[in-house]
Amino acid sequence: MNNRDFSDHVVVITGASGGVGAAAAEELARRGASVVLAARRAGPLGEVARRCGNQVHSVVADVTKRAEVQRVFDEAVAKFGRVDIWINNVGRGIGRPLLEITDDDVDAMIRDNMKSALYGMQVVTPHLQARGTGAIVNVSSLLGRTPIPSRAAYAASKSAMMSLSEAFRIELSGSHPGIRVVVVYPGRIATDFGQNALGQSTADSGKLPAEVLAAIGGATQTAEEVAHVLCDAALSGRGDIYTQPNAFARVREYMEKQWD
Template structure:
């Protein structure tokens, strides 16, 4: 099946210096988009921008800071005249049992996984409202749907981000039905994400409930595989998008088995 073209689309991608963000930026550029890439690491970000070609603009920024997010938007408009799609891809994990979670852990999870997304939505939406169209794509995780020890704080932050996104989708549907709010749910991805998580304790899959293992049972995907689904969702998706086949069915089955 042929890929849909992104020509005449200006797309902002945060967390674009590696992993899924870098893979998405490169696919978007290959499919004709003008891309604005944002991340904290100037060196890796510049390398990704080079691979994306002449229609790429890199912005070194920390999206956990509202002023930096505003600067990303301002530079995108100055460079390309508008923004059509904004992809919130920044996040951070944690591996810590619930009884060991600290106040700082919670603050960092909310800052990195929820507030970074909130800032992106708040900065770009007035622009979309003025134009009457646009798409916000927030990258979540299956763990936002199915909490997993010892990832409880990460799961909670992703669930909070999911709730923000769903509430905003409803809020916009009446007044601005052509502004899409999409949430993408990857499962396990072969990237360095886990190496950058707070704490180093990995879960013992042999001790997890069978229903949790069933939800996570999809094959580990590459960053490129996830990015392909993400790009398609950015162009035309609505609502929730799962990157693994049958993931939604697994999540629904998990929820149906919960007590209460």
């Protein structure tokens, strides 16, 4: 890949203040994109923006609120004139046995992992439809395909976001085939994601049985490794993209075992 891959693209990425979001923002900038970064944490967001160079605009926003998502879009268009790619990267984990999941837990998972993506899709799509081209990239999780113990609420919310994406992909395929709806499925990632999780830290996944860890797949990836796959998916990917080698085969094997 050369640094001109995204030279004619304006990319919005949410959850850009750390982890995969920050790594993707920096790679997008290196590859020539004009990048709009959105996150709640002003300090870390500013640091990422500084590392991204001159073609960047940061917006401190809570994208679990529809009006805030609209503001991110409005600022992106005001700054760069258009949006070509919108990456819904915000997410939050939870580790709690199913019988201990509360109403507040469910509400938080749906708000953070599904509604944030829904708002992004609803806000940017009319703009993409008017132009006849573009991409929406939603960052899911392998757990949305292969749920594991104590991650039921998280897996359910990621599955819900996945279903929204797949249904919307079908909706657009007939009327606007130039708009791509891509879902990216990372496995385990070496970030501080677990520190912001509700209940048991997602970092405790190492305590799970070996067969369960095998289902969610492969070696732990760095944020940069996942970001590279995410950026490639944003540029030209279609359908479902797995960040780990052979992940789809593991998902298929998992699904087949459920019918044994």
